[in-house]
Amino acid sequence: MKRLIRHGLMFGNLFHVASPALVERYNRALTHLTGKATQLTDFHVDISGYSPEVGDELGDDHYLNHAGVNRQFILLSTEQKRCPLLHVKFSTSRDILRRFIEVNERQLFALTATDAVAGELVNSVFEVSTPAKLFDIRQVRIEADTTRGTLRHADHLAELVERFKTGEDAWFDDDLIGEMIATAEKTGDVTRNPVHLEHEVFEQANFWTAHFGGMYVFQGVEHPAVIASGAKPEGVPLKHVFDLTQRNAIAKFLELNGLAEPVIRARGVDGAAILRQKMGFLAVSVLTEKGRDLSGLSRSDLRRMAARHAEELPVEFEGLAALVRWAEGGGKWPKIRSDHPAYFYSLRASDTVQRDLVNMLLAELCPHDFRQMFICHKEAFYRQYRGWPETKKAYAAEFLAREYAVDKAGARAALFGHEPDMEGRTPALPRVRRKGGVERVGPWGAVNRVRGR
Template sequence: MNRLIQSGLMFGNLIHVASPALVERYNRALKHLTGKTTAQTDFHIDISGFSPEIGDELDDPLYLNHNGVNRQFILLTTQQKTAPLLDAKFSTSRDILRQFIEANESQLFALTAKDAVAGELVNSVFDVSNPERLFDISNITIEADTTQGTLRDADKLATLVDRFKTEEDGWHDDVLIADMITLAKRTGDVVRNPVRLRVNTFKQENFHTSHFGGIYVFRSVEHPAAICAGDAVPGMPIAYTFTLRDRNKVAKFLDLNGLVEPIVKARGIDASAILRQKMDFIVVDVAQEAEIDLTGATRRDIRTLARRFSDRLPAEWHALSHQVRWSEGEADWPRIASDHPAYFYTLRASDTPDAELVNMLLSELSPKDIRQLYICHKEAFYAAYRGWTDTKQAYVVDFLTREYVADKAGAREALFGHDAPLEEPKPIRDDVIARVGPWGAVRR
């Protein structure tokens, strides 16, 4: 994996911690949360304050995420909001942390100027050894304070100030005044400059979890379901459970809930360019099997390989080629059924609040599209990367460095951005669906 790390495709955009003052603050927070400290004097942290170097030192990659739930965090700087979240057990965790930092940025900036802020993403579940417990997670509340209890003291001081103002003999209560002065030395003037974080509670309705081999949970859509990346997980309290192998059912689920749209019919994008790139990735897969050296391969080289190995190109490549010709007015509309291996390569998430989650799911259903897999599901990308030949690894790293890392925002917008729709989508429903559900009376 060194090639990925050196190119910034793995552990990229982490925050470097090398200042003795910041290391000392980190250790105070780490001791406060876990009872442990680090001997590291130079390390990197993600948005939650997790450090891969410290994880190796402690031999505990979950030292801030015990049992994979109720993730703890250490904030040394508000700049952490731009960092990734490593080894995320829930797809919503990074977004919750980022929203928390942005909503309280000025307060956190002031607090982290003197101390680390330590906290936890709290829900009512402390163990998910039983899959049913996943469905007990609905609201995530962030609890946070500095290691010296600045926020706790500020709340206490505010209470004392109220007493001082309202109690009849407050001006003559020497003990009350002495307590206020003592606390004010630690918190500052909480009357003019209140030190208080917003109470942040976030709903977690639809999400992906890496527990139980990976599960996509969709609870707030019209037709709820859980989709397992591995084998079906029994005992989940939801009407329908599928696996990624249930392609027809997954496709129907996505369609009925209006979660996807065909790439060739999406507005504001170059559909042909996107599909041609997917075709190139499929050619690279064929070239790997043929043990072709892909070092420095250009798009022209990939097209040459496509001609050379035309008899080996799989059904996905030919179906996407047909769609490209249709989009350019050179062929009839290709009918690609949901059980066709190219089907999910032809889709992207529609403009819904769950677009990122849906694109993550699509990336697992179209794994040869290495760009989408890297952008939307890094853990799945890293797992696939380990099984590739050295020549394919080199090609993929070179491609992503040139075509994605150079302009991440532009690439994401070109692939997944949404223009305003021409008209409001109409709800898809009929009497049969209303009576027995979209997949009939089948339950697992």
């Protein structure tokens, strides 16, 4: 994993905690939440305030996420909204934290200027000892305050001010006035500078969880189902439960709910070029697993090597090649059905609020496309990376650092984004779209967004 860290592909984009003031605030919040403290004077944190260095020091990578539910967080700066979330247990957690920071950015900027904000993503359960308990999680809300209780004191002061303004003879109540003055010393003037955070309640009907070997829970769709990465869970309150080997059933589920679309027919992208990239990843994945050294080879060299070792390439490769031939006008429409190994490689998520979750599922169904797995499902990528041969590790790390990391948002938009509809709507949480034509490069060539469609 050191190679990934060196290339910035693991523990990258973390917030650096280096000043004594920030360390002291972090320790106050950490002690408040967990009763623990760090002796480190320099470390990095993710969007939730989790630090891999502190986790290593404490011997507990889940010191802010006990039992894997109700994740706690420590905010030292609004800049943490740009950080990843490490040790993910629920796919919704990072979006919820980022949304919370963005909605309250002005207030949080003021609060974190002098203190840390500590809080918790509160579910309706405290442990998930059985898969059925996951279905009791319907909503997630955020509870947060500074370590000195600024928000609590501000709410109390607001109540005192209201009593002072409306209560009979309150103007002559020395005790009330004294309490107001004492509380205001802790909060400042809340009548001129209100201290209040918006606490949205987030529905959690569709999500991925790392619990029980990994599960995709789709409750908020017309035809609900659970898709398990490992063994199928028992005792869940949904009729349809599949594992990743049930490809026909998963394909039917995606089709019935309108959750996926063929890349070759996707609007606003060069589908044939994207499939050529996927062919390249298939060839790279298989050839490196067979011990072929691809380091230092150009794209033309890779094509020639793939041609020389065509008998070693999987059936997925030929299936995607047939689709490309059709798209470029030189072949018949190939019958790639759901039982064909290339089927899920030919799909991407439709433009729905479940887009990211579906792309995450497709990444697991397409294990040779290491780029999609890294972008859409980092937990699975890191898990699989550990078992790869060194040649594959080296190629994947070098490629991702060279071709993806230089323009992450642009690459995601080109591969998985969607053109806005006629009313300009975008799914779920707002996504930042980049303007202008930016070249997207794969192992065998570039993908350019199609203009004027």
